[in-house]
Amino acid sequence: MLDESAYQALMSITKRPASVMVYGSGSWLTDHEGKRYLDFIQGWAVNCLGHSPRVVVEALSNQASRLISPSPAFYNDQALRLANQLVVHSCFQRVFFASSGAEANEGAIKLARKWGALHRNGAYQIVTMENGFHGRTLATMSASGKPHWEKLFEPKVPGFIKVPLNDLDAVVGSIGPETAAVMLEPVQGEAGVIPASREYLQALRRLTRDKGILLICDEVQTGMGRTGTLFAYQQAGIEPDIMTLGKGIGAGVPLAALLAKEEVCCFEPGDQGGTYNGNPLMAAVGCAVLEELLRPGFLERVRELGETLRYGLLQLSRKHRLGEVRGAGLLLALVLPQPKAEAIAELARERGLIVNAARPEVLRFMPALNVTIDEIAVCLGILDQILGEVFETA
Incomplete structure (x- = not known):
């Protein structure tokens, strides 16, 4: 083990074992003592192609030798390529790139509020789900429905109404003149992998259209092939107005995206941005990941x-x-x-x-999308x- 003082420089934000991970390949991690681990978390569904996949390594190496970041003040070829591919393979027409799922969700909240200001007489409220998780910025924590966050970092950002998942009547009762959108995960990951039913998502889409408000799907965890289709909304046979992506789109590098229908896009210059957003180094990885997922x-x-x-x-x-x-x-x-989940995970x-x-x-399982049958058998054993x-x- 390392000397205890070696761990002190990092701020304590979570419980971590003393193991220090130094190498990863596919479904396997190796720590500083040479012990190997079969990884069925993969960075909380981040490493969709496993650890250090060849296509990501090559994309990073090739792009780093060409251009890393010209700043968001200019177009770059990789961001344009990735945005166009996402548009082709989704129901959306516009893309904004970010560096994390929380940042993408923050952008979705801002876009919905701007749209509400313009099209619903200043409507700003967003109906979200109890036990939902949308990130760790102040606004996305406010949108989330984690019970132990209720009194943390007060005062929170106002304007979020929480209702139970799969309860359409509760959504109906929460919609009023100040409602701009409904926002949810197609599968609540942090809550313990709780799916929104196909019938519920379809009814929610009809309801939001009838009420003239937006439907936002947070696909930070479910998107990019995680649930078996490129995006989870496709399995419900619906088209949201806004969708967010993160985790798997970068396969381990900081990349996320906010996608929206053309009629929803109302940001003006200066409303939204970010120093690293859409940089070609990360976008090149996103292109490589998407191409891999779309292979026959x-x-x-x-x-x-x-x-x-x-x-x-x-x-x-x-x-x-x-x-x-x-x-x-x-x-x-x-x-x-x-x-006993924590005890089992520790064992x-x-x-x-x-x-x-x-x-x-x-217990939650999020292995690499290219995990092998043999690796699944090892996990189960x-x-x-x-x-x-x-x-x-x-």
């Missing part, structure tokens, strides 16, 4: 791998008398009968498997052993 058969393979992992988790649930398996694609959760890490305790009673020990099942 790639997303079909994600769906197949997701079903393999889901089936394995269902078998473990039956064997050890656990709860439901929920989610889509390679964003899945296993519900436990007791709040798994000790045995070389990294999984996430999303909630005290929920380690879990099987641990679950047998923890829940004392035969």
